[in-house]
Amino acid sequence: MDSVKFTLFDVNRFWTGFNDYKKFKVDNKEHDFFQLFRNEIPASIGKALKERQFKNLDHISIKASTGTGRISDSFWIAFLDDRLTTKGNRVSTQVGIYIVILFSEDGQNFYLSIATGTEKFSLSKIREQAKQGREFFAKQIQSNDELLGFNTNEFYLGKSERPKKYAASALINKRYNLFTFDENQLLNDLVALNNLFYDYVYEFYLTEVEALIGDSKLTKKTLPRRVINVDKYKQLRLEREIENEITGKTAEEFVYNYEKEYLKTLGKSDLAQLVDWVSSREDGHGYDIKSYFPDGTEKFIEVKGTKFKNKYRTFYLSERERLVAEEKGSEYVLTLVENVGNPRLIKIIKEVRDPIHKMCLKPLNYSCKLKPEGCQDNDE
Template sequence: IDTFNQYEFLKDIYNLNDFFYDFIFEIYSNPDLHMDTKSNKSIKRKRIIHRDVYKQLREERAKRNEETGRIAEKFVYDMEVEQLKAAGQEQLAKKVNWLAETEDGHGFDIKSYYPDGKEKLIEVKGSKLAHQDFPFFLSEQERMVAEEEKEAYVITLVESVGTQQMKVVKEIQNPLEKDNLLLKPTQYSCRIRVD
């Protein structure tokens, strides 16, 4: 108690609160395995939650995801600039553009360059946690741009966002080539069949 640090204590409380909401959101929004005791089989289904509570959780999660994304993007932007400077490419470092800071819809967040001058279009995926398999979502726009740009397109995965342990876990160049990613559809676009 003699070494009690109020700042560290508050930081711990905030982190616990974030982990609590992450846990609650994951529990209530992701499919879970449940045992059907009558047939002794496990079935996948979503847990039941009140609509207003779910709406609030989604809104809070969206705000936190946006903040996490911005922190991760800034981290990668700064890293790209520093790497180009270290490679003696001052002019290229000045041209690095954090597009997602002011615009949306490009299908990537940062336009950077390789030291040889080739374009590097970076989509940043960040997580406050550390994951072994690092799950993330890819929009249809991101998928299309990745398919078009091939080698120029890079997905950069950042873990422990907002902490001193924040780091780039992996850069996936040309993510749709071969078996770089395991893609799983999460929604279907539907319309009435007209015969």
């Protein structure tokens, strides 16, 4: 911790330098505060986070800014994943989504946040686009003990347009006072927020990007904040597949155990012994668990899990799952599980019996093949 103590967290040096540096109209690269804020602090935070095994740190650039040319009303330190925030040949806070520490114009308070790029958006548009994200993260704060002190309220950084945009783009934040904050707590909060950040990216952000890109009604002008680096997207997709596999198996195990215990409580121990976690040993059945209704009728369960608290989340059925659900009818049950990975809060939020006829299904892809020469449109 000493590596951080005498840079950002040496309050006297920071506070004295901050107030002196703010007197300048433009960046002064020779000033001690410039070197402290732009170079020493990011390096020290990076070292401390490496010791804490900060997730995806190899892909993250820790950048700090006091303004470009003209000194800004709000200084920031951003944690930029190059796969999510690349603009041209460099990472940028103007696009994508990232974690950032935002300083108020007086330097006394700073805010740890998840924020989005504000490039070419008006203040009202930024607020409009942040609304859904804030509503989502507000639910997570209620169920995640590691997010104590975080909120989704808009905060004050400064009176000019740019700090207002920064604050408006923040989806979740926690305030710290420069003179009273605890260094260790800040680093713990950074780790917790980073874990939440990537869970959000894997489960929601990438899916939203893919859906928006596939929407023919939208143009590039409507997508500047939903940014991924195409060349590096494969890495994120692989990470997402691994995380989804872990989440899915954990949710399935929970439902498997729940089914057995539920049947036992009804005095159906014979049926409980027959509950079979099919997908634990082989795929392709179109369901994960074979269980039974209390009357002995077979129950084919497809489990969908999320790490978040969000009963309105979009889930996806494979074509095989859809066909089996259609075939089994009322014997097929789609079971939705939330807070996967949290032993205290994990629970089944919904069981949908015969989901084909009770849920809104939207096809996402088309199967295509080349036609033989002279083949008509309706030919097989």
